[in-house]
Amino acid sequence: MKKQILLVVFSLLSMFFTYAQEFGFGIRGGLNTYSIGDIITVGSNGPQGPDAGLNFEPVKDIGFQAGGYFFAQFGKFFVRPELNYVSSQNHYDFPDRQSKWTTSKIDFPILLGYELIGPVSIYAGPGFNFFGDTEIEGVQETSFTTGSPGPDLKKTTFNINVGIMFRYKRLGVDLRYEMGQGETDQEREDFIRSAYGVNLADLKPYKPNVLSLSVFFDIFRTDAQSIGGMFDGLFKGNSCYCPF
Template structure:
């Protein structure tokens, strides 16, 4: 969290000391596909089952929404965001489908470059703060303390392409985690799902995200300079428009 605050403070100081071409504040929203690990059902945990069985996750559409602040320096731009993401996957266990759900707050700090109008490329880190992650059927027993037990704060790397049409735009982004998760033993309710003791394999989280955005407010430094200088004019009511 301290690293995020330091980055944002440094960013704002850079804005103050550099003549930017334009500033924009906007909102965004869209969909995502989140990739997680396979689950290996242990054969010796179920009677009459002699071989392990591997279950692959099915990606489900998740959603995201949030806001951003963009500062442009010629063809370059800086774009910190704050985004809420909700993601869902599922596993087709023998007796019933089990759903995996997770949500988080992400604070990306992106640096981009306009290749040509209207296409831009960008990249940068994202700082994640996870809420609870759940998988249907997982129970707390002497074998397992529940789960999935994932880190509450992580860092990922983002790279994407953005197409802008006036105040509106479309953003396609790939996100890759910087740290692999640890393999974890899960105890699943066999009577409901047909799986008992199972290993959630280690994996590196990644996500494909598509969103649309709109600049709610957009200006340039000349407008800002004029506005703030008028705030300090010497007049009786101290109004910027006297």
């Protein structure tokens, strides 16, 4: 089913680019924060561990993303598919030691946007995520754990993106919020108590929402001459309007 959806998406994108008034491609990169669930101790954690029912909230750390995009312009409307590598992290302040939570994914959003006024545009669209490994430091595989050590995230997920971007000639800034459409399952984790001060605990369900801030640069635009590109006039006789 997912392959059929992607096939339809690629067919629609091909049609958009065929009839586009302007088009181009570029690169983007930036920073992100990722929302995950609390960890709550359960059962007996022993004399050296905390009591049951103690709640440890995740502390958001800064991750990064990098990738590329194409765009097709239809007057004030545009279509912008992207392909990005996203790395995110958080940590939990356990009694004896911090435990880092890390994940990575390949992100394929398809954004539909509208130019509001001047350089400011808004957009929304679906995104397809292909996750790599997700890990929590200090988790060990025992008979008490649920599945493999660390979070058992689905490898392929779906989200909705909304955002706003500001563009100046070839350069732009993009603020985006990704809303995960599927909630994770609650999982029982068994931590190394001697190192972290926590033994058995539950990772509470959460939706993987991401807030990101990126900058982007149009490597090629068919309307580069009309916007007076950042490299305009440096390359005489450059009919493709590439910056290099």
